[in-house]
Amino acid sequence: MNFILKIWRQKNAQTKGSFKTYLLKDVSPEMSFLEMLDYLNKQIIGNGGEPVTFEHDCREGICGSCGLYINGRPHGPMRNTTTCELHMREFNDGDSIVIEPWRARAFPVIKDLVVDRSSFERIMHAGGFISVNTGSAPESNSNPVSKTIADKAFDAATCIGCGACVAACKNSSAMLYAAAKIAQYAMIPQGKVEAKERVDKMVKQMDAEGFGFCSNTYSCEFDCPKGISVDFIALMNREFFSSKVCKQKQT
Amino acid sequence: MKKSVINLSSISQKYVMALAGIFLMLFLIFHLATNLLMLAGDGGKAFGAAVEFLTGNPAIKLMEYVLFAGFLIHILLGVLLEWHNYRARPVKYHKSMRSETSTFSRFMIHTGIIILIFLIIHFMNFFFVRLGLVAIPEEPGIVVRDEHDFFSMAVIWFKNPLYSAIYIVSFVFLAFHLKHAFQSAFQSLGLNHTKYTPAIKVIGTIYAIAISVGFAIIPIYFYFFYVP
Numbered sequence: 001m002n003f004i005l006k007i008w009r010q011k012n013a014q015t016k017g018s019f020k021t022y023l024l025k026d027v028s029p030e031m032s033f034l035e036m037l038d039y040l041n042k043q044i045i046g047n048g049g050e051p052v053t054f055e056h057d058c059r060e061g062i063c064g065s066c067g068l069y070i071n072g073r074p075h076g077p078m079r080n081t082t083t084c085e086l087h088m089r090e091f092n093d094g095d096s097i098v099i100e101p102w103r104a105r106a107f108p109v110i111k112d113l114v115v116d117r118s119s120f121e122r123i124m125h126a127g128g129f130i131s132v133n134t135g136s137a138p139e140s141n142s143n144p145v146s147k148t149i150a151d152k153a154f155d156a157a158t159c160i161g162c163g164a165c166v167a168a169c170k171n172s173s174a175m176l177y178a179a180a181k182i183a184q185y186a187m188i189p190q191g192k193v194e195a196k197e198r199v200d201k202m203v204k205q206m207d208a209e210g211f212g213f214c215s216n217t218y219s220c221e222f223d224c225p226k227g228i229s230v231d232f233i234a235l236m237n238r239e240f241f242s243s244k245v246c247k248q249k250q251t
Numbered sequence: 252m253k254k255s256v257i258n259l260s261s262i263s264q265k266y267v268m269a270l271a272g273i274f275l276m277l278f279l280i281f282h283l284a285t286n287l288l289m290l291a292g293d294g295g296k297a298f299g300a301a302v303e304f305l306t307g308n309p310a311i312k313l314m315e316y317v318l319f320a321g322f323l324i325h326i327l328l329g330v331l332l333e334w335h336n337y338r339a340r341p342v343k344y345h346k347s348m349r350s351e352t353s354t355f356s357r358f359m360i361h362t363g364i365i366i367l368i369f370l371i372i373h374f375m376n377f378f379f380v381r382l383g384l385v386a387i388p389e390e391p392g393i394v395v396r397d398e399h400d401f402f403s404m405a406v407i408w409f410k411n412p413l414y415s416a417i418y419i420v421s422f423v424f425l426a427f428h429l430k431h432a433f434q435s436a437f438q439s440l441g442l443n444h445t446k447y448t449p450a451i452k453v454i455g456t457i458y459a460i461a462i463s464v465g466f467a468i469i470p471i472y473f474y475f476f477y478v479p
Contacts, residue, residue: 072349170335212339234443
């Protein structure tokens with residue numbers, strides 16, 4: 001297969017980038033999208049050029065490192081698929097493919113297709129944890145959780161923090177990410193203890209990072225490689241409301 | 252990055268936007284119910300009585316201010332949110348928006364601006380006349396008794412095909428706005444449930460169509476069927 005690749009090249013965070021077009025020949029349809037980029041880089045290096053920088057780690061859809069904006073959609077044309085799980089057979093021979101980094105003020109470009117997603121980390125640092133002392137595992141029956149709730153909490157926990165929700169959103173809003181991270185704790189007994197404090201802190205941090213605001217277009221849900229539901233955003237809104245209204249006075 | 256102009260969290264702003272929106276949606280039902288009295292076929296007697304009751308009622312007078320506040324908050328916050336969201340992506344995509352979203356949700360600011368323009372025209376034609384800021388419209392053959400005689404004014408306006416067309420088109424855009432607004436308000440308030448949300452979406456669509464069709468049949472009636 002042959003492709004015309006239009007790739008965003010940017011030397012570093014300070015310089016202005018631009019698109020560069022590459023003609024890539026003899027791509028195997030069995031290659032993953034990242035393997036195709038490896039193949040391209042091999043040729044660029046062979047010609048003495050600077051390879052295209054992109055992030056990747058596990059290449060099995062778990063780590064959340066890879067994230068490319070492909071032909072107008074985060075992670076490309078397939079639903080519930082990360083960039084590393086996308087294969088070239090999903091494209092047609094001779095296709096022109098536009099590859100861009102995530103675009104958001106809170107995700108500044110570091111180089112080429114790599115963006116700085118530490119804003120996500122800072123949202124987690126603000127409250128995405130449970131403060132219990134480590135020790136031996138507690139008796140499991142002391143924390144009864146229904147199967148439905150456990151499954152829902154797990155659905156939220158499948159978020160890999162790749163940032164596709166922000167990339168897909170017309171407002172660059174991180175609400176689906178924050179909601180998933182808040183919901184995974186808010187629904188289970190271990191997390192409920194600090195739920196109110198957590199939602200308050202995490203939302204505050206999310207706002208401080210300069211993400212846009214949610215206007216319920218739901219494109220985040222559509223493009224989330226893990227299919228995380230916008231129901232969690234409603235849950236976060238509820239949690240936030242109750243954290244504001246039902247806040248107990250400190251004694 | 253500087254936070255939004257208003258020192259409220261993102262979710263608080265969502266709540267305010269949704270509550271103001273719900274208030275305006277309730278107002279639309281009320282306004283439509285009053286307007287439909289014009290179709291009673293009694294030469295505007297029932298409608299005139301309703302207008303008289305409403306303009307003379309101090310509680311309604313108070314609600315008028317609340318209504319203005321509702322409109323102002325909804326419009327200003329909508330514009331500020333749009334501005335904030337625009338700035339959240341300084342470098343735009345080269346090729347974008349291939350993600351599937353509900354179509355109308357993408358154009359809330361645009362449909363909103365069209366509704367605002369309509370609102371200004373609407374104020375010029377009716378509300379400002381009542382306040383005495385705009386002269387009472389005149390038309391041979393139709394007597395407008397005073398600045399409260401909205402029925403006769405409506406007869407004059409709706410006999411104008413261009414005005415009626417603008418009126419109807421505005422309500423098509425209002426339907427687009429409401430289609431997203433209704434279920435979005437519930438989502439923003441956190442009222443989301445696997446059992447009820449599908450029903451809310453259906454009711455929202457019915458509401459959007461009913462409101463717009465309801466308002467749009469009035470100019471159609473006056474233009475085609477009404478004989479003074």
